[in-house]
Each structure stands twice: as structure tokens, then as C-alpha cells.
Amino acid sequence: MLPEDQAAAVSFAATSLPGxxxxxxxxxxxxxxxxxxxxxxxxxxxxxxxxxxxDGQRTGRFDISHKEEVASTEKTYLGTxxxxxxxxxxxxxxxxxxxxxxxxxxxxxxxxxxxxxxxPLEANGHICLLMSASDRKSKFRIGxxxxxxxxxxxxxxxxxxxxxxTMGRSAIEWxxxxxxxxxxxxxxxxxxxxxxxxxxxxxxxxxxELFCRVQERIVSRSxxxxxxxxxxxxKRVRDARRHLRGKGIIIxxxxxxxxxxxxxxxxxxxxxxxxxSACVTEVPETSERLKVAIGGRFYSILGRVGDVPAAxxxx
Amino acid sequence: MLPEDQAAAVSFAATSLPGxxxxxxxxxxxxxxxxxxxxxxxxxxxxxxxxxxxDGQRTGRFDISHKEEVASTEKTYLGTxxxxxxxxxxxxxxxxxxxxxxxxxxxxxxxxxxxxxxxPLEANGHICLLMSASDRKSKFRIGxxxxxxxxxxxxxxxxxxxxxxTMGRSAIEWxxxxxxxxxxxxxxxxxxxxxxxxxxxxxxxxxxELFCRVQERIVSRSxxxxxxxxxxxxKRVRDARRHLRGKGIIIxxxxxxxxxxxxxxxxxxxxxxxxxSACVTEVPETSERLKVAIGGRFYSILGRVGDVPAAxxxx
Numbered sequence: 001m002l003p004e005d006q007a008a009a010v011s012f013a014a015t016s017l018p019g020x021x022x023x024x025x026x027x028x029x030x031x032x033x034x035x036x037x038x039x040x041x042x043x044x045x046x047x048x049x050x051x052x053x054x055d056g057q058r059t060g061r062f063d064i065s066h067k068e069e070v071a072s073t074e075k076t077y078l079g080t081x082x083x084x085x086x087x088x089x090x091x092x093x094x095x096x097x098x099x100x101x102x103x104x105x106x107x108x109x110x111x112x113x114x115x116x117x118x119x120p121l122e123a124n125g126h127i128c129l130l131m132s133a134s135d136r137k138s139k140f141r142i143g144x145x146x147x148x149x150x151x152x153x154x155x156x157x158x159x160x161x162x163x164x165x166t167m168g169r170s171a172i173e174w175x176x177x178x179x180x181x182x183x184x185x186x187x188x189x190x191x192x193x194x195x196x197x198x199x200x201x202x203x204x205x206x207x208x209e210l211f212c213r214v215q216e217r218i219v220s221r222s223x224x225x226x227x228x229x230x231x232x233x234x235k236r237v238r239d240a241r242r243h244l245r246g247k248g249i250i251i252x253x254x255x256x257x258x259x260x261x262x263x264x265x266x267x268x269x270x271x272x273x274x275x276x277s278a279c280v281t282e283v284p285e286t287s288e289r290l291k292v293a294i295g296g297r298f299y300s301i302l303g304r305v306g307d308v309p310a311a312x313x314x315x
Numbered sequence: 316m317l318p319e320d321q322a323a324a325v326s327f328a329a330t331s332l333p334g335x336x337x338x339x340x341x342x343x344x345x346x347x348x349x350x351x352x353x354x355x356x357x358x359x360x361x362x363x364x365x366x367x368x369x370d371g372q373r374t375g376r377f378d379i380s381h382k383e384e385v386a387s388t389e390k391t392y393l394g395t396x397x398x399x400x401x402x403x404x405x406x407x408x409x410x411x412x413x414x415x416x417x418x419x420x421x422x423x424x425x426x427x428x429x430x431x432x433x434x435p436l437e438a439n440g441h442i443c444l445l446m447s448a449s450d451r452k453s454k455f456r457i458g459x460x461x462x463x464x465x466x467x468x469x470x471x472x473x474x475x476x477x478x479x480x481t482m483g484r485s486a487i488e489w490x491x492x493x494x495x496x497x498x499x500x501x502x503x504x505x506x507x508x509x510x511x512x513x514x515x516x517x518x519x520x521x522x523x524e525l526f527c528r529v530q531e532r533i534v535s536r537s538x539x540x541x542x543x544x545x546x547x548x549x550k551r552v553r554d555a556r557r558h559l560r561g562k563g564i565i566i567x568x569x570x571x572x573x574x575x576x577x578x579x580x581x582x583x584x585x586x587x588x589x590x591x592s593a594c595v596t597e598v599p600e601t602s603e604r605l606k607v608a609i610g611g612r613f614y615s616i617l618g619r620v621g622d623v624p625a626a627x628x629x630x
Contacts, residue, residue: 055399058399058400058402058403059399059402059403071395073388073391073392073394073395074392074395076388076391076392077388077389077391077392077395079388080386080388080389080392084370084373084374085373087373087374088373088374
């Protein structure tokens with residue numbers, strides 16, 4: 001009988017031996033780590049894939065793990081969408097047998113919205129790019145693993161796929177273990193606020209309510225389209241400015257000096273396709289509160305604590 | 316033993332008896348037929364679903380039936396995407412058990428890119444909205460059928476689904492049997508033209524080649540994005556005008572009086588998100604050719620036959 005190491009080497013010719021450093025896998029890891037903004041790119045790919053499958057503008061959905069609203073075909077397809085978007089974002093060519101060619105090596109893309117990955121038979125011996133996310137926790141993970149027999153559990157599902165074993169999971173070379181996924185605003189909203197947002201039959205009223213309830217936080221294009229559920233979703237944001245002005249609420253976008261105003265008020269700064277709203281109040285030029293000059297007047301965030309320096313303690 | 320008709324009625328309580336008019340199904344048919352532009356709406360839903368799954372901007376793909384380029388998960392998902400887009404376009408609420416509620420009746424959406432539909436067990440007794448298309452032929456079909464045992468073939472696939480039998484197909488109440496699907500330009504292009512379009516590594520060069528090779532035909536946004544394969548795909552069209560001017564080629568869009576020019580020259584008229592190119596030549600104001608005045612000069616389509624009235628035959 002062959003020693004276990006040699007047996008593994010025989011069954012998976014391309015595999016480095018267990019216990020040895022897997023140079024091919026480390027070359028793939030290095031390739032990804034050398035991509036500037038790798039974390040932001042993966043984050044944006046996963047966010048985009050989830051949002052596209054939810055298709056909020058048409059469906060009003062915002063929870064990819066929803067049992068009734070999201071069909072199993074859609075959950076399966078999400079993995080394909082992630083694979084496509086990552087390929088395009090990182091400009092990866094197709095591999096000889098696997099999804100990608102990275103640093104000269106075949107790499108298979110494997111996605112899960114759960115906690116483990118299921119690996120098809122044909123990935124045996126190959127390097128897998130493992131990707132997963134929790135939209136509720138706004139977190140994602142990216143790792144690399146070489147698929148060997150001892151990295152997989154014994155049980156197979158109907159399609160002959162096996163899940164990664166404890167040993168397989170401990171063998172993962174992590175690229176990002178605690179990645180920050182852009183927030184899914186509607187998913188993270190307290191139920192009462194979300195119900196208030198979705199209460200009206202009017203898209204404009206829903207958008208108004210959204211920017212009333214979600215203040216000082218980035219609101220994405222995708223959130224706006226999901227709430228508005230119409231082709232003119234973005235115009236509803238522009239109109240919301242007029243509707244909310246009387247309530248002291250401003251909605252800052254990425255143009256017309258808005259990012260500067262956001263920065264001056266210590267708000268998150270909106271990039272293209274995102275907004276941030278805040279309730280402001282006029283303050284005197286001499287106010288020591290964090291303030292911004294707009295049209296010759298000065299404004300601070302209404303009711304924000306900590307902006308005003310404590311009054312001297314002896315008076 | 317029960318007569319066959321009664322047996323069917325027992326097994327599918329909701330079913331009208333064979334040979335009788337199915338009033339529920341006819342009410343659903345009437346509801347759809349009363350939608351203005353029903354044909355255009357279904358055509359645009361199917362076109363949109365195919366284009367979104369192809370995701371040409373990221374993948375460069377244009378053939379949804381391609382065996383290697385389009386994964387089986389994507390082919391399955393296409394049915395879900397059609398279902399979602401049709402629901403949104405026709406503003407259909409969800410049924411009690413099936414996908415849609417139409418005219419007070421549950422209706423299940425069933426899509427196929429092939430020639431037959433596979434029907435799951437749970438659709439038994441229900442009305443199905445049958446949808447199919449051939450992107451290569453630019454045709455689609457929409458029909459309604461009540462699922463009964465005798466409308467299905469005996470054999471089941473792995474998921475327990477059965478295909479529609481000859482009797483089932485003859486029972487279809489057609490809403491559209493010969494619908495015109497907006498053309499998939501890249502799919503319909505002769506191989507040599509398509510290869511010429513995709514030859515260059517430069518997105519701008521590919522777009523230039525597209526509008527040189529595809530003249531006097533509508534080119535959609537989706538075709539442009541598939542050829543350009545970049546975020547700025549639409550800007551490449553604007554720049555192509557400059558590049559192609561020297562060759563006498565104009566690219567007409569939906570704004571700035573372009574549709575009027577298209578109409579004057581008897582070209583297809585571009586709507587929003589589409590273009591039409593043509594090679595023009597200056598002609599004298601007195602020319603009897605079909606011509607259009609632009610900036611005080613007159614232009615006709617270069618080399619088009621049939622525009623010039625036949626010369627008098629005796630001279």
C-alpha cells in the first residue's frame with residue numbers, strides 16, 4: 001500500500017503534497033493580493049451580484065436569503081452571477097478546464113450564501129476561489145483552497161457534490177476573512193421603519209419616507225430603485241429634495257459640491273449612484289458646532305450630540 | 316369505472332371538462348388580449364430577459380442557446396427572469412398557489428427556449444401561460460393551456476416534470492403564435508461580419524466596425540454594450556460618429572431630430588436606446604432621389620437601389 005501522501009499524489013496529479021507548501025496556490029493568492037483595491041473590488045462584485053438577482057426595481061425584494069420570495073433557481077444562479085462579475089472586474093481569462101486562469105493556473109469559482117461550499121467532482125485536484133457573504137451581517141469572505149479528497153466530507157448530494165470538510169476549511173488560504181460588504185439598507189432597517197417606508201402605494205411617498213427614516217447613512221441606487229419600483233426611480237430622489245425641504249432634510253448626492261458639504265458635516269460621503277440625507281438646522285456664524293456654509297448661511301446637523309463642545313464647568 | 320371525463324374532473328377539481336369550453340382560461344386570455352400593445356410588451360419582456368441573462372457587457376455573449384458559453388443554471392434562470400419581467404410589465408399580482416393572478420385566476424408562468432415545455436406536478440389542474448422564443452428566428456409564442464393528465468406525456472424527468480403532449484399542444488389557446496422578437500443583431504450577422512466586428516482589442520474600434528458593417532438596421536443598446544464590453548459603451552457610439560464621418564457614415568439616435576432624418580431617408584426609426592447607421596452622399600437639391608436636408612445640404616443613401624425613379628425608357 002502506498003503511504004497516504006503518495007496515494008493523494010497519485011489520485012490528484014496536479015496536487016501538491018499535504019503538509020507541503022502549495023506553490024501554485026500561493027502564486028494565485030499573490031496575484032489577487034497584488035490587485036490594488038482587491039477588497040473593494042470583491043465587495044462591489046458581490047454587492048452587485050446580489051442586487052442584480054434580487055432585481056429590486058421589478059420585484060421590491062431586498063433579502064436574498066428569503067425562503068419564499070427568492071426561488072432556488074435564483075439562489076443557484078447567484079453563484080453564476082458572482083462568477084461572471086468577478087471575471088469581468090478582475091479581467092480574468094477562462095481556464096483550460098476551470099472558470100478562470102489566474103497567474104497561469106486554473107481556478108474554479110465557488111460561491112455560497114451559507115457557511116460551506118459544495119464542490120463538484122470535476123474540481124478535484126484544482127484550486128478553488130471560495131467566496132461567501134452574509135448580507136445581513138454586511139460581511140464577506142474570500143479564500144483559496146486546493147481540492148483534495150481529504151478536504152471534502154464523505155456524503156454526496158444528488159448532483160454528486162461534496163462539502164468542504166473541517167480539514168478542508170482549515171486548509172483555506174484566506175485572501176479576506178472579514179471583508180466589509182456595502183450595507184443592504186433595507187435589510188438592516190428596523191421592521192417599523194421598513195414597514196413605514198413600504199406603506200404607501202406612491203413611489204414618491206415611499207422615497208420621501210426612505211430619506212426621512214434613513215439619515216446620515218449611505219443610500220445606494222439599488223435601494224432607491226427597490227423602494228421606488230419604477231423606471232424613474234432616480235428622478236424620485238430629485239423630487240424628494242423638494243418634498244423634504246420643509247422638514248429641514250437635505251439629500252446629498254455625488255455632484256454640485258455635495259460631497260464637500262457631507263465632509264464638512266462629518267457625514268458619509270456619497271459616491272456616484274448613492275445619496276445621504278440629514279436633518280439640518282440653521283446656526284449662527286459664531287456657533288462652535290460642526291457647521292457648513294451654504295448660500296451665505298450656516299447649517300448644523302439637527303440634534304446630533306457631541307458636536308457642541310461641553311460648556312465650561314465652573315459656570 | 317368512471318368515464319374518462321369524470322375521472323379527469325375528479326383528479327383535477329379545478330379543471331373544466333375536456334371538450335367543454337374552459338371559461339376561466341378564456342377569461343385569462345381575454346384579460347391579456349385587452350392589454351394595449353400586448354404583443355410589443357411580451358416581445359420586449361423576452362428580449363430584455365435574454366439580454367440580461369447573456370449579460371453581454373460583461374461576457375461578450377450574444378447566443379443564449381450556446382452550449383459551452385451559457386451554463387445550464389443560466390438557461391434555467393432565464394425562465395425565472397422572464398417570469399419576473401412579465402409580472403412587472405403587466406403588473407400581475409401573485410396567485411394563491413401559482414406565479415400570477417390574472418382575471419381572478421391562478422396562472423403559472425412556463426418558459427422554454429426549445430420547442431416544448433416541461434410542467435411540474437404542482438401545476439396539475441392549473442392554467443399555464445406558455446412562453447417560448449427562438450432568438451435566431453426572431454420569433455416568439457405565447458399561449459394558455461389548462462394542465463390535465465391527458466395534456467402531458469407519460470415520461471417524467473429527474474424532477475418529476477412532464478412535457479406537454481400532442482393533445483396538450485393542440486389544446487393551447489394561442490395569444491400570439493407568430494410574435495416578432497426584436498432582432499438580435501449579432502446573432503443574425505454573417506460570420507465574416509461578426510468576426511470583423513470582434514477582431515480588435517479596442518472597444519472603440521469594435522463599435523466603429525459594428526456601425527460600418529450593420530447599416531440601415533436598428534442596433535440596440537444591448538448590442539452596443541456587448542460589442543463595447545465596458546461601462547462607457549454608449550459613449551463609444553458618440554465617438555464613433557466622429558470616427559466614421561470621413562467614410563460618409565452617419566449614426567442616428569432618438570434625439571436631436573435624428574428620427575426625422577431616419578424617416579425622410581426611409582430608414583428604421585431609432586427609439587430611445589437604439590441607433591441606425593447609414594452611408595450617405597450629398598446630392599443636388601434638384602435630385603429626385605429620396606433625400607433629406609441637413610444644414611442646408613441634401614443627402615441620400617449611397618448606393619441604394621430603387622430610390623431613383625427609372626429613367627424614361629425612350630431616351
